[in-house]
Amino acid sequence: MGPAARSGTDLKRVRGLGAAHAGVHHWWAQRVTAAANLLLGIWLVASLLWLPDFSRAAVVAWVGQPWVAVPLALLVGSATWHMRLGVQVMLEDYVRDEGLRRLLLILLDFYAVGVAAVGLFAVLKIAFGAADA
Amino acid sequence: MAVSIMHRVSGHGLAVVGLALLAWWLIAAATSDEAYAIFQEFATSWMGRIVWVGLSWLAFQHLLSGVRHLWLDAGFGYDSRAAQRSALAVFVGAVVMAGLFWAVRWGL
Incomplete structure (x- = not known):
């Protein structure tokens, strides 16, 4: 990129925070959790097909295995994090009133952390x- | 464009309904037979069955359109015919995958 195409100062460019002052962290975390959800989601779909039935005994026996509990815990964490990021973007896009938007973002945090x-x-x-x- | 809108709609359906039900299912199993019976009463009702089928479709829709978004993010598939083909593939694929899932689960 030639000097004419650059916007802002060198300091601003080196900080890499852009117009939103938050950089690409949100965008990148959304995609990393998407990749995790893809792998863990395929595993969950296969597991739900493989479960003999959905009685409490069957579910407890299934979750009780270490190699089920670990990916299931990871999926809960990754999915709620991904959800938190995605719903945030929707609220920022559609809720014009700043006070209401902030309130909804706080409630979103409560929901995400609560579900997780x-x-x-x-x-x-x-x-x-x-x-x- | 429709596939992009559906990505957001399906994502929010999964966010609000899917994750809440996942948490309810797990905490009910962790709590007691009584707590799990309440969950199962909902899960096996007609209302529950409609919710499960709907959620499974939303999950596959979001999964496939999400993969498409990652593919586009990586810089591929932007030519308009390719983009239209992949969008159609997402809609058809989601219905087919949800259908296969329930066919296997219900032993059809």
């Missing part, structure tokens, strides 16, 4: 043998 906490707690409780079924 519940899901992870449940997986770990079953995995550590504390759910007697």
Whole structure:
């Protein structure tokens, strides 16, 4: 890129934060969690097909295995993180009022962290043998 | 354009309904037989079945359109005919994959 095509100062370019002052971290994290969701999602689909039935005993026996609990916990984390990033973009696109937008972003954080906490707690409780079924 | 809009719509369906139900399913299994029975009552109701079929379709739609977005992000498939073909493939593929999933699950 020639000097004429550059915008902003050299310092601004080297910081790489762009017009949103946040850089590409959000965009990149959305894509990294997408790749994780793709792999873990395919695994979940295969697992749901392989489960003999959806009784509590079958589910607890399934989640109780280390090689199920770990990817399932990772999926809960990756999916809620990806969801948090995606819904944020939607709110920033469509909610014009700044006060309302900030309030909804806080509620989104509560929802994302809440869902992740519940899901992870449940997986770990079953995995550590504390759910007697 | 439709596939891009559906990416956002399916993503938010999964976000609001899918993740909440995933958390409910797991916490119910971790809690007690009674708690799981309440979940199963919903899950096996007609309402529940419609939700599962809908969610599975949204999941495959979002998965395929997400792969398409990553492919476009990487700089491929921008020529207009290729983009239209991949968009159509996403819509058809999602329905086919959801159909196959339930055919296997219900042992058809």
